Amino acid sequence: MDLSGLKEQFSMLYPEAGAPFVCRVPGRVNLMGEHLDYNGLTVLPMAIDRAVYLAFAPSSGPTLRIANVNTDFAAAAFEVSESIAPSPAGAWENYAKAAISGLNQHFSVTEFPGMDVLVSSDLPPSAGLSSSSALVVGFAMAYLAALGYTLGEDISRLEFAGVLANAEHYVGTAGGGMDQTAILHGEAGCATRINFIPFQVELVPMPKNVAVLVCDSLVKASKTGDTMEKYNAGPASCNLITALISAHLKREFGEEFSIDCLGDLWFGPLCFNRAEVQALIDTVFPEPYLTPAEIAKLLNMPLAQVQEYWLHAIPCDNEGLPLQARMRHVFTEYYRVEEGRDALLGGDSTTFGRLMNASHESCASDYGISTPELDTLCAILNEAGSLGARLTGAGFGGAVVAFAPVTQVKSILDAVRERYYGDFLDHHGAASAFQAHPSDGACYL
């Protein structure tokens, strides 16, 4: 990134502003643990060497002006206040509004500083590499500085990540805290194993003999409209599964036995082991599907209430809701994260690759978040010599991640360029397949 060029552009755009500060906020690729974070279950992503850069300077009034070097994202301005109304869904300034609203609330801000910001990025948007969370973290870092607070002193990186994970719900997605945490805690050469109950980060050194490849399917997974609804069906299904398990636990063991999220099965007061969780799942979900009427009966609730709480957000076909498969994904994926972490620590990239393939299969068959393009990319990567490949991030488009022997990076990327971008898509997408290096987390430069 040409930082002096970015600063010059900033000064031309905002001639009355002072010399800008700059922060670098990386994207992340998730290596293992998809759709687990909002369940309070462990994930294993890494921050990458592609990032969003923000040049920013505080201004005197309470106005925030933002612009992007990429003119697909139109310049915008809004007043900072106690309650900032969102722009229409999909507008990129909502990420700034999300970050600022979150910090205003966290710090109980009453005097609102303004700010001028220019954004530049080499992180592909809507590719499952967390460009949206990188923006939220970046705007928050800039606003934190405008408020006169210091990251790491006035608020820890972990607390900051937690505040911003909730703040991002402002844009309408019901995501967990994986992205913001990975982006803020990355370290060169390491993956980050993120635990949510309790909230903590473990750095896991990556094996030296393996390269991480990222290939964008070029099917945009921007979380607006349709894709946001598809994404939010995941958290809604898991909330419903949680309610059904809670109802069962209460019936079996008494009123005090309930869980708030699926992670509580392992990490809450119950502290179940693998066999106990498996037995519970087999009991509560003996059949692949549950109809709305069966759900209402199990929850001892009127159907209308079940509809209002959960079903409006979850697509349901004639057979009912495939809750058994959704739960199977959460269960098996959680153990793949733990086995994957051990494999990385042991330098066993072959085992990790095998787990990646199993994870992709589970995301596709049990969680229903893959696409023909993502499946094709994974197949091409494996046929070309990868150790394993899987979709990464929310799914429904976006990118896949693969492990490759370091000696085969070029031949594998060439195969993807020829067979996926060439034959399959008939598109010039050479720059969309690249090696990603585990990198440091967000920082002020």
Ligand code: NG1
């Ligand atoms: P991406 O791939 O950045 O859209 C989303 C969620 C994560 C997580 C993953 C699936 C947001 C901001 N991010 O990530 O919390 O649930 O999907 O593992 O909602």
